[in-house]
Amino acid sequence: MPHFRLLKHSSLSVNAPLVDRQPPESRVQRRRLRACHECDWVSALPPLRSGEKASCPRCSHVLVKRHRYPAQRSMALAIAALIALIVAISFPFVSFSVSGVGNRIELSQTATTLIAFHQPVVAIIVIMTIAVLPTLYLLSVIWLQLGLLHGKPLAYSRDIARSLAHLTPWMMADVFIIGALVSLIKIAGMAQIELGISFWGFCIFAVLLLMTIQSIDADWMWFSLEGEPLAPEGTQTGATAASQRLTGCPTCGLVNSLTPGHKSRCIRCHEKLHSRLPYSLQRTWALLGAATIMYIPANVYPIMTTTSLGHSSSSTIIGGVVELIQMGSWPVATVIFVASIIVPVGKLLALSWLCTVVRGNSQPNTISRTRLYRITEFIGRWSMVDVFVVAILVALIRAGSLMSITPGPAALAFGSVVVLTMLAAMTFDPRLIWDAPTKAASTSNNSHSGSH
Ligand SMILES: [Zn+2]
Ligand SMILES: [Zn+2]
Known part of the structure; x- marks a missing residue:
């Protein structure tokens, strides 16, 4: 497992205009993980150039679409x-x-x-x-x-x-x-x-x-607004999120861990999280x-x-x-x-x-x-x-x-x-x-x- 570097929130709120910076993938060294909202498959986002999109390898649902100067x-x-x-x-x-x-x-x-x-x-x-x-x-x-x-x-x-x-x-x-x-x-x-x-x-x-x-x-908007907290330790790609007690946030895409019996919210955007819709x-x-x-x-x-x-x-x-x-x-x-x-x-x-x-x-x-x-x-x-x-x-x-x-x-x-x-x-x-x-x-x- 590669060594992950945590990107703190504070490092994002420097004075330089956020949008003039590079897209998210060039600003973090670690893999950015996503759980597909349609089939729950966990995969890592590839680096994207503007005009490109990343789709789920299992169901081809579009996970991220990159634009120039969004x-x-x-x-x-x-x-x-x-x-x-x-x-x-x-x-x-x-x-x-x-x-x-x-x-x-x-x-x-x-x-x-x-x-x-x-x-x-x-x-x-x-x-x-x-x-x-x-x-x-x-x-x-x-x-x-x-x-x-x-x-x-x-x-x-x-x-x-x-x-x-x-x-x-x-x-x-x-x-x-x-x-x-x-x-x-x-x-x-x-x-x-x-x-x-x-x-x-x-x-x-x-x-x-x-x-x-x-x-x-x-993807770029949420990264610019709130940074990208690390996916929970030990998250594996090529398996469903539910099988790892994880879930993908339906709004910002971040992989979150779920505590059974508790109402969870996304740590990045505060959206309600469910392994499956109740x-x-x-x-x-x-x-x-x-x-x-x-x-x-x-x-x-x-x-x-x-x-x-x-x-x-x-x-x-x-x-x-x-x-x-x-x-x-x-x-x-x-x-x-x-x-x-x-x-x-x-x-x-x-x-x-x-x-x-x-x-x-x-x-x-x-x-x-x-x-x-x-x-x-x-x-x-x-x-x-x-x-x-x-x-x-x-x-x-x-x-x-x-x-x-x-x-x-x-x-x-x-x-x-x-x-x-x-x-x-x-x-x-x-x-x-x-x-x-x-x-x-x-x-x-x-x-x-x-x-x-
Ligand atoms: Zn999928
Ligand atoms: Zn979220």
Whole structure:
């Protein structure tokens, strides 16, 4: 075992700007160990150049992605995204007119109009996912990087950095853009549409927000904020963390030791630690059950009611798809069908299947099951498209008896299906997929991964 040199916290808080220094691997002489968050395998991080990433040797989950000048880059992108968001909320978003009567809306009205129709929960979901959470995220990034660029982390940096990862899945600006496009195509035949400055501002904001999220080099950020405490003595690569009474921190990646029967927190970022997420299967089943129940009213009740020249008609989710097909908008019909039917049903089935098979004694196809879980986790938020379509159309199409659209009870039911299935994917612990075959695999893989 090589001689390890402990890097003390104090050695990091010298005055030179932290980000101008070399990346973490060139600042410590010892191996930096990580326990994979998806399969629990312990491996040592290789030295990385910018643009390179280190993946788990067992399940190929990305452990670290290295960027050049991560602090400057994230800071610049976050500021640009925030400016685009300010533009997006300050100008008209889109306007429509039919037979001379029209309406022009601002972005915030997509949420506030829903409150007028007694849909406060849907309004909160919309405003949180498209504006509030992204703003919090961007301000957090700016706060963190500002501290790092000045060589001294600002107050609450550790807590803020920890919350970044938790916010990420709930930001849906990109999904909202798709919702806006679907809405516009839906009404393009019936009314004249004009896109405002805010529409383009929001498109730019959505792209910049995605780029900001991509630009975060969490490994470098945590190293710059809190240094890197040593992994517990005797930690071995090429075995699972659980078999060594260790666990990898889900937020900063550090390998921590666990005391059985005690609630542990990460020594670097203070995140709660669990060898496996507590009651993972029970919680996932409960959320899946609730989502399945909500999926019934989501499809039975109308999602919106259109009134045109005194005649009103309600449409369900599937009814909306049929209408679009009759209009000849095959691409939009496909988008709504995939987002509102295929994705939620597929998610419910995939997670139920994973919850069932992880109880088995032997676990074949671990790689493909992990891949299935990753897809499930990734696509979940795209189901929100139809909820955003309702929010936009209800706010925009308000020309009295000439033409107006009101939300139906299915909007709330369907919104909760999306949130519940997202939570279900989060409570499922993918490490359970790998648990049964650990013994057989650890002997055959030891030689391979130990050489890192
Ligand atoms: Zn892994
Ligand atoms: Zn941590």
